[in-house]
Amino acid sequence: MPRPSAPILSRELICRTALGMLDRTGRFTVPELAQRLGVSVSSLYHHVSGRAAIVEGIRGLMAAPFAEIPADAPWEAAVVLWARSYRDAFAAHPAAIPALVAQTISDPATLEQYDRIAGLLRGAGFSPNSVVLSITMLDNLCLGAALDVGAPSVIWEDTGRGDSPLRQVLAQASLPDGPDGRSGQAFELELSYIVSGMADLLARDRLAGSWTADGWFPS
Amino acid sequence: MPRPSAPILSRELICRTALGMLDRTGRFTVPELAQRLGVSVSSLYHHVSGRAAIVEGIRGLMAAPFAEIPADAPWEAAVVLWARSYRDAFAAHPAAIPALVAQTISDPATLEQYDRIAGLLRGAGFSPNSVVLSITMLDNLCLGAALDVGAPSVIWEDTGRGDSPLRQVLAQASLPDGPDGRSGQAFELELSYIVSGMADLLARDRLAGSWTADGWFPS
DNA sequence: ACCTGAACACCGTTCAAGT
DNA sequence: ACCTGAACACCGTTCAAGT
Numbered sequence: 153m154p155r156p157s158a159p160i161l162s163r164e165l166i167c168r169t170a171l172g173m174l175d176r177t178g179r180f181t182v183p184e185l186a187q188r189l190g191v192s193v194s195s196l197y198h199h200v201s202g203r204a205a206i207v208e209g210i211r212g213l214m215a216a217p218f219a220e221i222p223a224d225a226p227w228e229a230a231v232v233l234w235a236r237s238y239r240d241a242f243a244a245h246p247a248a249i250p251a252l253v254a255q256t257i258s259d260p261a262t263l264e265q266y267d268r269i270a271g272l273l274r275g276a277g278f279s280p281n282s283v284v285l286s287i288t289m290l291d292n293l294c295l296g297a298a299l300d301v302g303a304p305s306v307i308w309e310d311t312g313r314g315d316s317p318l319r320q321v322l323a324q325a326s327l328p329d330g331p332d333g334r335s336g337q338a339f340e341l342e343l344s345y346i347v348s349g350m351a352d353l354l355a356r357d358r359l360a361g362s363w364t365a366d367g368w369f370p371s
Numbered sequence: 372m373p374r375p376s377a378p379i380l381s382r383e384l385i386c387r388t389a390l391g392m393l394d395r396t397g398r399f400t401v402p403e404l405a406q407r408l409g410v411s412v413s414s415l416y417h418h419v420s421g422r423a424a425i426v427e428g429i430r431g432l433m434a435a436p437f438a439e440i441p442a443d444a445p446w447e448a449a450v451v452l453w454a455r456s457y458r459d460a461f462a463a464h465p466a467a468i469p470a471l472v473a474q475t476i477s478d479p480a481t482l483e484q485y486d487r488i489a490g491l492l493r494g495a496g497f498s499p500n501s502v503v504l505s506i507t508m509l510d511n512l513c514l515g516a517a518l519d520v521g522a523p524s525v526i527w528e529d530t531g532r533g534d535s536p537l538r539q540v541l542a543q544a545s546l547p548d549g550p551d552g553r554s555g556q557a558f559e560l561e562l563s564y565i566v567s568g569m570a571d572l573l574a575r576d577r578l579a580g581s582w583t584a585d586g587w588f589p590s
Numbered sequence: 591a592c593c594t595g596a597a598c599a600c601c602g603t604t605c606a607a608g609t
Numbered sequence: 610a611c612c613t614g615a616a617c618a619c620c621g622t623t624c625a626a627g628t
Binding site: 250254263268270284285287291292300307320338341342346349 | 469515539
C-alpha cells in the first residue's frame with residue numbers, strides 16, 4: 153500500500169488505541185498495536201518517538217478528564233476534588249497503572265495538575281514547605297490507592313483457605329472488593345485524615361507567618 | 372563444563388545477585404544475570420521457575436530485615452514500627468520497586484508481615500472492618516512513599532526553569548531531596564495522621580462493641 | 591510526509607543432550 | 610541432579626526504499 157491520501161495515523165489515535173488494548177487485555181506491545189491499527193510497525197515511529205512516548209500519551213489521555221476546580225472553592229474542597237480526580241483517573245484504567253508507574257512523568261497536562269494544586273495551596277496561605285509536604289502526602293495517597301485498585305494484592309483475595317489472622321479478619325469484615333468497597337472507603341478515610349493534618353499545618357504556618365513577618369504576635 | 376562436584380547455583384544466590392544488579396544498574400535481565408553468575412542462561416531454570424520467581428525471591432530478601440515488634444508494644448508504636456520497616460525495606464532498594472509493583476505478591480515472608488499487623492490490630496480491639504481499612508491505608512502510604520523514593524517524579528526535580536507555581540514553591544521551600552528530606556518528612560507526617568485516625572476508628576469500635584455486645588451503653 | 595519490508599540486537603523460555 | 614548449547618517465539622527500534 154502506497155501513501156494514503158489522508159494520513160491514517162496520528163499520535164492521538166495511536167495512544168488511544170494502546171490505552172484500549174490495555175483496558176481490554178491488560179497489556180500492549182508495539183507489534184500488536186500496529187496490527188490492531190492495520191499498519192506496519194515502523195509506521196508508528198513516524199508519529200511517536202517510541203514506546204515510552206506512547207505511555208506518556210496515555211498519561212495525557214487519562215489526565216484529560218481532571219475535574220475543574222472552582223476558583224472560589226475553599227482549599228479543603230479543592231484538595232478533595234483534586235485527589236478524587238487523580239484517583240478516579242487511575243481507577244478508570246487500572247491496567248495502565250503499572251506502565252505509568254514505571255516511567256517518570258513528562259506529560260504536560262499531568263504536570264499542570266500539580267501546578268494547579270501548588271498555586272491553590274500557596275494562595276490559601278500554606279508555607280512553601282507545607283505545600284511541598286502536602287502534595288507529597290496527597291501523591292502518596294493517590295498513587296498507593298491507584299496501585300491498590302489496579303493490582304490488588306493477593307492479600308485481599310479471599311480465595312486462600314487457612315485461618316491466618318488476615319483471613320479471619322477478611323471473613324468477618326463486611327467490605328466488598330473494588331473501588332466502592334475496601335479500596336474506596338480507605339481512600340476517603342485517609343484523604344480526610346490528610347486534609348485534617350493539612351489544616352494543622354496551615355494553622356501553624358499562619359502563626360509563624362504573622363509572627364516573623366509583622367511581629368504583632370506577642371511572644 | 373560438566374556438572375561440578377558442588378552445585379554452583381542456588382535460588383538464594385540467583386535472587387541476591389539479581390537484586391545486586393538492580394541496585395547497581397537499575398535493571399536486570401535473565402541473560403545478563405546468567406553472565407554475571409558465570410553460567411549459561413538455561414542453568415538458572417533448574418533453580419527458579421522463571422523471571423517472576425526471581426522477582427518474588429527478591430521481595431523475600433527485602434522483607435527479611437523487617438523489624439521485630441515487641442509483643443507488649445502498644446498498637447500505635449507497633450503500627451509505626453511496621454510502616455517504617457515496610458518503607459525502609461523499599462527505600463533500601465529503590466530500583467527494585469517497579470519490578471515488585473508490577474507483580475502480585477506471593478512471597479510468604481511478605482504475606483506474613485500483613486498477618487502480623489492484622490493480628491496485632493485485632494488484638495488491640497479494632498473491628499474487622501477497621502483492621503481491613505487501616506491496613507489498606509497503611510499499604511497506600513508505604514507503597515506511595517516507596518514509589519516516591521524509588522522514582523521521584525520530575526515534579527520534584529529543580530532542574531526545570533520557568534516560574535510555574537510548583538517551581539516557585541520548590542525554590543522557596545527548604546526541604547532537601549531524598550528519604551531524609553521531603554519524602555521522609557511527608558511519610559512521617561502522613562503516618563502520624565493515619566495513626567491518629569486509627570485511634571478514632573478504635574474508639575468508635577469500642578463504643579459500638581460494648582453497646583451491641585453487652586448493651587450496657589445506654590441509648 | 592507517510593507507510594513499508596527487512597534487518598538488528600535484544601528478551602524470556604524450553605528442551606534434548608551431556609556428565 | 611546440575612549445567613550446556615541451540616532453538617523458539619517474541620520484543621522495541623532503525624533504516625533504506627517506495628510513492
